[in-house]
Structure formats: structure tokens, C-alpha cells
Amino acid sequence: MPIKKAYSISQIPLSRIATFDIFSVGLTRHHVAALLEFDVTTARQKIRKARRNGRKISFNSWLLRVIAVSVQEHPEVASYLNSKSKLLVFDSINISVLIEKRIGDKLVPIPYVLIDAAQKSAEEISLEIEQARNAEIKEGETLIQRNLSLYEKLYYRLPGFLRRLVWRLMLKKPQFIFSKMGNISVTSLGTTARLNGWFVHRSVHPLSFGFGSVIKKPVVIDDKVADREILNSTILLDHDVVDGAPMARFIDCLSEKIKNGAGIED
Numbered sequence: 001m002p003i004k005k006a007y008s009i010s011q012i013p014l015s016r017i018a019t020f021d022i023f024s025v026g027l028t029r030h031h032v033a034a035l036l037e038f039d040v041t042t043a044r045q046k047i048r049k050a051r052r053n054g055r056k057i058s059f060n061s062w063l064l065r066v067i068a069v070s071v072q073e074h075p076e077v078a079s080y081l082n083s084k085s086k087l088l089v090f091d092s093i094n095i096s097v098l099i100e101k102r103i104g105d106k107l108v109p110i111p112y113v114l115i116d117a118a119q120k121s122a123e124e125i126s127l128e129i130e131q132a133r134n135a136e137i138k139e140g141e142t143l144i145q146r147n148l149s150l151y152e153k154l155y156y157r158l159p160g161f162l163r164r165l166v167w168r169l170m171l172k173k174p175q176f177i178f179s180k181m182g183n184i185s186v187t188s189l190g191t192t193a194r195l196n197g198w199f200v201h202r203s204v205h206p207l208s209f210g211f212g213s214v215i216k217k218p219v220v221i222d223d224k225v226a227d228r229e230i231l232n233s234t235i236l237l238d239h240d241v242v243d244g245a246p247m248a249r250f251i252d253c254l255s256e257k258i259k260n261g262a263g264i265e266d
Contacts, residue, residue: 014156016108021160025167026202031236032244034251035198038231040214043261050264059214060188061126062264066257067209068093068117071184074250078183078207079241080174087241088174093118094182096205099133113182122263171204183207198232206241210234231258 043062050057071078075089082088095117098109112132114125155166170177185203188211189195195212212232219228237247257263 017156017163018111019109021163021167022204023202024164025171026204029202029204030239031203031208032239032247033200034235034237034247035200036233036235036251036255037217038233038255038258039219039228040231040258040261041229043258043264044214044229046261046264055123056126057122057264058126061129062122063211063258064095064097064114064117064125064186065120065122066262067184067186067254068095068120069263070250070254070257071207072118073253074246076246077237077242077250078205080178080183080206081238081240082174088178090178090183092116093184094178096182096185097129098187099129101133111181113180115182167204177204181205185209187211189213195232198234200234201236203236205236206238208236210236 040059044059047057047059047062071093076087078093079087079089093116095114097112097114099112100107101110102108112129114120114128117125120128155163158166170180181204183206185205185208187201187209189199194215196215198212199210201208201210210233214229214231216227217230218225219230221228235251237250242250
């Protein structure tokens with residue numbers, strides 16, 4: 001009697017192959033992981049009020065804007081190691097985000113680079129991401145609004161050890177890697193599932209954020225317990241490019257902006 005097949009085979013999207021390689025190479029980076037809770041109660045109240053007044057602004061777009069402005073004040077945290085004794089600090093804040101798109105019958109995370117994020121308002125960022133989400137992308141492509149180059153097509157045909165070697169070589173050319181994927185990455189799983197906790201991701205960027213869900217939690221404020229909206233966050237900072245004290249100053253700056261809902265009234 002023939003044995004019935006008890007499995008199915010599905011094709012892995014090309015973008016997932018790059019994700020495998022980034023995770024492997026990211027394990028070799030000297031990242032310091034900070035697991036934080038950001039109080040976003042005031043910010044979300046301001047955003048809801050702004051929406052009632054007709055402003056098209058999302059929480060995630062505002063968060064990207066706040067990250068960019070904070071990094072602009074502390075640019076060393078998003079710099080690349082250019083040699084053993086030199087850092088390459090870019091004038092622009094370019095943020096790599098993942099946009100989930102339907103390709104065929106599957107939802108696939110596609111990378112998109114938000115250029116000059118600190119120079120854009122939260123509304124402009126929200127509109128740009130929405131346009132990218134609605135942009136047409138064909139099966140087999142891995143980037144939004146851009147066809148693969150010949151070299152990129154070749155990359156996906158290489159065996160794993162050679163693809164990871166390509167990544168290590170590219171990371172020695174910070175100008176090139178910046179042009180392709182920016183200097184910050186942001187991953188938000190809280191928009192796709194309700195996660196009451198943290199996840200520690202991996203990245204090849206000098207600065208990387210992983211956001212979970214916004215959860216209501218009791219918090220002590222002025223000796224009183226109150227329910228507050230808390231965003232669980234993981235921040236990876238490359239210890240090769242920045243020391244502990246500058247890391248702490250950057251996180252403190254970012255935390256204050258997030259807590260106060262900075263820039264929403266602008």
C-alpha cells in the first residue's frame with residue numbers, strides 16, 4: 001500500500017533569502033541590546049486628537065519621525081565603522097522598514113528605505129509608507145519600486161556561504177551599504193500581532209529597533225498608580241561605533257521625545 005504524502009512544499013520568496021543572510025551576519029556584530037518600556041500614553045492621545053482634526057498621521061509614522069530627529073541630535077549612534085580608527089557619520093537619516101505586501105497568495109515582508117526621514121513630517125512619512133504599501137510588485141521581485149540589478153539577481157543564485165561573504169564585503173564599504181539600506185532599521189511586530197513582551201532581533205545596521213505591541217500596564221507616577229499605554233521596545237546599538245555613555249544619552253533623548261509626544265503639534 002503506497003504511503004500517503006503528509007507534507008506540502010512551498011516556494012520561499014527571494015526576500016526571505018536575504019533575511020536569512022542578514023540574521024547570520026548580524027550574529028557577528030557587537031550589538032548591545034537594550035530592552036525598554038516607553039510610555040506612549042500622551043503621544044497616542046495627541047495623535048487621536050490630531051486625527052479628529054483631520055490630520056492623516058499614524059503612530060508608526062510619528063515614531064519613525066521621532067527616531068530620526070533623535071538620531072539627528074546624536075548622529076554617532078547611527079554611524080558606520082569605516083576603519084579601525086575612523087567612523088563614517090552620514091548627514092542623512094535613512095531608515096529601513098519592512099512593509100508587508102501580498103505577492104500571489106502570501107503576505108511577504110518587503111524592505112523599503114525611508115530617505116531623509118528627519119526632514120519629513122509624520123504625515124509625509126505616513127503617506128509615503130502607504131504609497132509604498134500600495135505599489136505594485138511582481139512575484140520574484142524583492143524591492144518596492146525598483147527592479148533587481150544583474151548583480152542582485154546573481155546574489156540570489158549563489159550558495160549560502162558565498163552570499164554571506166558578499167554581505168561581509170559590503171559591510172566594509174559603508175557608503176555602498178548606506179545607499180542600499182540606510183543607517184537605521186526598524187521592525188514592528190506589534191502591528192501584526194498583540195505581543196506582551198520583547199523580541200530580540202538581529203541586524204547589520206549600527207542602530208536597529210524592534211517594537212512589540214502597545215500594552216496597558218499599571219505604572220507609578222507621582223506616588224500614584226495609573227494605567228498607562230506602554231510600548232515594549234528592543235534597541236540594538238553597535239558597541240564598535242559608540243560607547244555606553246553616548247548610548248545612554250541617545251536613549252534618554254529618545255525616551256523624552258516619545259514620552260512627551262514630541263512634534264505632533266507641529
